[in-house]
Amino acid sequence: GAVVSQHPSWVICKSGTSVKIECRSLDFQATTMFWYRQFPKQSLMLMATSNEGSKATYEQGVEKDKFLINHASLTLSTLTVTSAHPEDSSFYICSARRRVRDETTRNEQFFGPGTRLTVL
Amino acid sequence: AQSVTQLDSHVSVSEGTPVLLRCNYSSSYSPSLFWYVQHPNKGLQLLLKYTSAATLVKGINGFEAEFKKSETSFHLTKPSAHMSDAAEYFCVVSESTKGRRALTFGSGTRLQVQP
Numbered sequence: 001g002a003v004v005s006q007h008p009s010w011v012i013c014k015s016g017t018s019v020k021i022e023c024r025s026l027d028f029q030a031t032t033m034f035w036y037r038q039f040p041k042q043s044l045m046l047m048a049t050s051n052e053g054s055k056a057t058y059e060q061g062v063e064k065d066k067f068l069i070n071h072a073s074l075t076l077s078t079l080t081v082t083s084a085h086p087e088d089s090s091f092y093i094c095s096a097r098r099r100v101r102d103e104t105t106r107n108e109q110f111f112g113p114g115t116r117l118t119v120l
Numbered sequence: 121a122q123s124v125t126q127l128d129s130h131v132s133v134s135e136g137t138p139v140l141l142r143c144n145y146s147s148s149y150s151p152s153l154f155w156y157v158q159h160p161n162k163g164l165q166l167l168l169k170y171t172s173a174a175t176l177v178k179g180i181n182g183f184e185a186e187f188k189k190s191e192t193s194f195h196l197t198k199p200s201a202h203m204s205d206a207a208e209y210f211c212v213v214s215e216s217t218k219g220r221r222a223l224t225f226g227s228g229t230r231l232q233v234q235p
Contacts, residue, residue: 004163006163042227042228043225043228044210044225045225091161095223108166110166111156111165113163116161
């Protein structure tokens with residue numbers, strides 16, 4: 001159980017276009033979803049946290065108008081990179097946290113396989 | 121504030137020899153600690169987690185880690201490395217009292233396994 005999928009797994013787009021990435025929790029309800037980006041040979045950096053039915057909370061330095069996050073249901077969150085530029089090329093990873101069942105699972109997140117975005 | 125430091129960016133071992141990946145953390149509250157593994161162009165897989173139960177935590181694929189509060193460490197070990205263990209490993213901390221607080225990742229350690 002606790003499987004998270006992302007679609008697409010990779011995407012190439014032209015500069016100036018917008019790209020939408022989907023993150024789905026396949027077998028559980030995700031009260032919170034997180035979006036990370038990872039540059040080559042670097043660690044994951046949190047971009048934003050989204051709770052179902054409310055606005056996303058963005059980390060410092062992340063442009064909310066650039067990276068639009070929608071968490072319309074307990075199983076789906078989307079990240080839209082608007083007017084993408086080459087510097088937005090990165091590996092985007094989402095994770096999901098399910099309803100807390102007990103203290104031992106409170107902080108556990110389940111990660112998607114990632115989406116590689118290349119902006120030409 | 122929480123943070124995590126992975127002391128080695130690269131570790132190289134021979135197949136069949138022990139693995140030690142070092143991690144130190146700082147946290148204002150009782151932390152939850154995790155080790156994740158990432159194979160090239162893949163997502164993250166949870167190896168093991170510590171959440172204030174037993175200090176010696178056993179994970180998948182023969183890995184284990186010991187939580188040492190006095191040393192603020194959570195080093196990852198494995199008695200005998202396999203070629204398939206070659207990957208990037210991340211030590212992660214999360215403060216349990218922070219409701220929406222996400223995970224804080226270490227910078228990662230790349231493990232190479234020589235034949």
